[in-house]
Amino acid sequence: MSAIVSERRHLLNLAYRLLGSLADAEDVVQETYARWYAMSREQQDAIDSPGGWLTKVAGRICLDLLGSARARRERYVGEWIPEPLPERTEWVSGRAVGTPVDPADRVTLDESVNMAFLVVLESMTPAERVAFILHDVFRYSFAEVAEIVGRTPAACRQLASSARRRIRESQAPATPTAQQAGIVRDFKLAWEAKDIDALIGLLDPDATAISDGGGLVNAVLRPIGGGEQIARYAIDIAGMVPNMTILERTVNGQPGLVAQQDGVTVTVMAFDVAGDRIKHIWAVRNPDKLRPWTAGAED
Known part of the structure; x- marks a missing residue:
């Protein structure tokens, strides 16, 4: 049974990359385990690879969710940005204040969760995204991907190739992290x-x-388009919120900023740096997406 429970972190990592939402990823993991425990002991024992079964079920749930998420995001008020994640040492629990955070509830931060990468994933079809993440990030074979996506292995190879091309076309050469941190x-x-x-x-x-x-x-x-327009807007914000504290933080594994008012995080900012200039800024202010940054802050 412990082998089943130990898959939790892997499933959470997979679902977050597929959905760009920690809350949705947590729901997927919960639903996946609910389906496992709904089976009889005999049915469970008949499964050769419980880990593979859990991954297949989670992948299919994510695929369904991605289809419905597209419709939901078309109705979303304003722009939709993936949910930002803090560095593991800064992670706070969404549970009751004082409850320690289980390491299984954390997402591993690497280049496959930086904000620029997740934003490109948002532009992909659900099948492209699932095929690419499963094969290129988690190293599943195309035969295994095909079982989840419901296409042939050759079709999944094409989907991943198309997704890879989108990534290449959208991303500038990586700027060293220390240089990014200095610019931020x-x-x-x-x-x-x-x-x-x-x-x-x-x-x-x-x-x-x-x-x-x-x-x-x-x-x-x-x-907001144009460096000068962004700069003017930033100055306007600083004037409107005089008691704002700006902190340097790691956002999805890269240098970012957090704005706080009265000690509570109200904005998390992720940056895409190309060379020595900032190319994109993503500012998340939706309270529902700031749970890992704010819950238990009063503790």
């Missing part, structure tokens, strides 16, 4: 100083900033 820190300092010229200098002229407020009244409902 400079952005923080310029923002705090309300230095618009410094902000403009750090932003690519064609940069975009996207905010996800989940329908909050004061949310930005459309992307």
Whole structure:
């Protein structure tokens, strides 16, 4: 039985990458285990690879959810951004205050969860996303992927190839993490100083900033395009929220910023740095997506 329970973290990692939502990933894992425990002992014993069975079921649930998520996100108020994750040392539990966080409830942070990568995944068809993540990230064979996606292995190979091409076309060469951190820190300092010229200098002229407020009244409902426009908006925000504290934090495994008011996280910002300029900023303000950053903060 412990072998079944030990699959939990793997399933959570898989589902988060497939769905871009920790809350949805947790629901998928719960549903997967519910289906396992709904079987009789004889049915369970007849399964050669329980881990493989759990992965197959979780993958199929995710595939169904991705189909319905597309319709849900078309009705979403404003832009939809994947749910940001903190570094494991900063993770706070969504359970009762003081309850320790189970390591199985954490997602491993690597290049397959950085925000730029997850945003590209959002542009893929559900089948492309599932085939690519299962094969290229988790190293399942195309025969195994085919069982989950319901296509032939050759078709799954094509899906993964198409997804790989999308990734290549959208991503600039990686900027070293230390360099990214320095640029994000400079952005923080310029923002705090309300230095618009410094902000403009750090932003690519064609940069975009996207905010996800989940329908909050004061949310930005459309992307802001252009480095100068983003810089001016950042200065406006600093003027409107004088008691805001900006902290350097790891967001989905990369340097990012967190804005707090009265000690409570209200915005998590992820950055895409190309060379020595910021190309994209994703600011998540939807309270439902900030649970790992805010729950138990009063403890």
